[in-house]
Amino acid sequence: MTFALDADALNAFLQDDFWQVKDTLIIEEVTDEGVIVRLKPTEEHLRPGATVSGPTMFMLADCAVYFAILSRIGMKPLTVTTNASIDYMRKPAANADLLCHVRLLKIGRVLAVGDCLIYSDGKSEPVATARMTYSIPPE
Amino acid sequence: MTFALDADALNAFLQDDFWQVKDTLIIEEVTDEGVIVRLKPTEEHLRPGATVSGPTMFMLADCAVYFAILSRIGMKPLTVTTNASIDYMRKPAANADLLCHVRLLKIGRVLAVGDCLIYSDGKSEPVATARMTYSIPPE
Amino acid sequence: MTFALDADALNAFLQDDFWQVKDTLIIEEVTDEGVIVRLKPTEEHLRPGATVSGPTMFMLADCAVYFAILSRIGMKPLTVTTNASIDYMRKPAANADLLCHVRLLKIGRVLAVGDCLIYSDGKSEPVATARMTYSIPPE
Amino acid sequence: MTFALDADALNAFLQDDFWQVKDTLIIEEVTDEGVIVRLKPTEEHLRPGATVSGPTMFMLADCAVYFAILSRIGMKPLTVTTNASIDYMRKPAANADLLCHVRLLKIGRVLAVGDCLIYSDGKSEPVATARMTYSIPPE
Secondary structure, eight states: OOOSSOHHHHHHHHHHHOTTTTTTEEEEEEOSSEEEEEEOOOGGGEETTTEEOHHHHHHHHHHHHHHHHHHHHOSOTTOEEEEEEEEEOSOOOTTOOEEEEEEEEEEOSSEEEEEEEEEETTOSSOSEEEEEEEEOOOO | OOOSSOHHHHHHHHHHHOTTTTTTEEEEEEOSSEEEEEEOOOGGGEETTTEEOHHHHHHHHHHHHHHHHHHHHOSOTTOEEEEEEEEEOSOOOTTOOEEEEEEEEEEOSSEEEEEEEEEETTOSSOSEEEEEEEEOOOO | OOOSSOHHHHHHHHHHHOTTTTTTEEEEEEOSSEEEEEEOOOGGGEETTTEEOHHHHHHHHHHHHHHHHHHHHOSOTTOEEEEEEEEEOSOOOTTOOEEEEEEEEEEOSSEEEEEEEEEETTOSSOSEEEEEEEEOOOO | OOOSSOHHHHHHHHHHHOTTTTTTEEEEEEOSSEEEEEEOOOGGGEETTTEEOHHHHHHHHHHHHHHHHHHHHOSOTTOEEEEEEEEEOSOOOTTOOEEEEEEEEEEOSSEEEEEEEEEETTOSSOSEEEEEEEEOOOO
C-alpha cells in the first residue's frame, strides 16, 4: 500500500506548522489501517499523580486522526474536525508515553471518519477511545 | 437558588489546583442553569488566523462542565470525565475571548451530565457545542 | 418568524411518507428554536414496566431533528443523518407520551446540527438528550 | 476463551424476552472480541430504495453491544445503555442483511464500553459505526 504522505513527511509538517505540539507528538508509522502516533507528555499535560489529562488525550486523538487522513489525501491542511467523541476508560499509567492507534473508516469526497484506541506505552488495555469526523475542503 | 460553591470559590480552586489554565479560564458566574466560563486565549491556543483551536475549545467545555458540577456537589475534585462529544459548527472570531455557557441536565448519585454552547465574545451564534458525562466518586 | 414548512405541512408529509411512525409521532409545534414532537408509544415501543425503549427514544430524536431542519429548508427529504449521540438520563414515566423539544444550532449549506431534550409528558426533568448532524443534499 | 453465555443461550434469551426483534436479530457467534449479530430486515426497517433505516441500525448496534456484555457478565438484563453515538458512513446495500461486529473495550464494575462496525452482508466497507456505554446494576 502506498500513501500520499509517509511518516517522514508528516513529521516534517508537524515540525513546521504545529509548533505547540512539535516536541510532544511523533508520527511513529503510517499503517494500512491508519497511523500510530506517540505522545511524550510534558509537565503541562499531566494531572496530579503524573497521569496524562483528559484534554491532552483528546488533542492526541484529534491530531492523530488528522494525520491519518492527510496520509491518504495529501497536504490539505484546511481539513477540519466537525464532530468528535471520546470515552475515557482507564487511568493512564504514571510517567508513560501514550500511543494512539488510528483506524480510518471512511475517506469520502467531503467527509472522513476515523476512530482510535489510546494505550499507555507497554500496556495492552486501552485507556481511551475516540471517533472523529473531518470536513475535507473542496479542490 | 444557593450553590455548594460560588464563582469566587471556584476561581480560588482554579488558581490553586489548575496551574496550566489559571491565567486562561475565569468562572464568570454560577447560574441557575449551570455556569458561565470565559477563555482568554494565549498564543498557544491559537491556530493560523488567530482563531482558537479545536482541542482548546474541548478543554474549555470539559473544565466548564466540571466546574458546574462542583458548584452543585461541592469540592469533589476526583469527579472525572467518562464520555464527551463535541460539534464544531462555526469558525471562532479572531482575537476574541470565548464564553462557555453550561447547562446541567442531571446530577445523579454516580453520574452527572451537562452540555454547553461556546460563543465568541459578542457574537450570538455558537461556535461549538459539547456534552459531557462525569463519574462522581462515592462518599 | 416564518417557516418553510409549518406543523400542518410536516404532519401531512409524515402521514404520506413515514408509514412506520405515522400513528406514533405528531409534530405539535414549529417553534423559533426548532420544533416539538410528541411520541404516542404503542406496545412495540415499550420495555417491561411500560416505559419507552432506548431505540424508540433515538428514533424520536432522529425524526424530530429531521422535521426541525425541514421546517427551515423546505421539502428536501434526502437530507440524511451522518452523526448522532444520545444520553439516557432517567427512566421514562410508565404509560406516558414523550415530548421531544428540538433546538436548531446550525443550518449550513452542507451540514445542519440540532439537539433535543426528551421529557415524559407532564414531567420537568428530561429523560434523554441527543444531538444530531444531517447532511443536506446539494440543490 | 470461555463465556458466561454462548450464542445459544443469548438466542434463547432473545426469543423469550425481546419479542419485538426476535424474528429480526440472530446472535451468530460469540467471539474473543465480542459478538457478531445479524439483522434480517423486514418491511418496517426499510426506507425507500429497500435500504435499512438509521434508527434500525442504531437498534442493531444497541442490542448487539448489550448481548456482547451479557456474554461476559451473564444474565443481568437490567444492564442499561447510558450513552451512545453512531456515524452513518455509507448507504446500506438494498435487500441485504446487516452484520454487526462488536468489540468490547471495557467491562468494569459499574460501566461497560463497546463499539461496533455494521456491514451489509457480503460487503467489506462498513455502513456505520457506533459506540455505547452501559451501566451494570450492582449485585
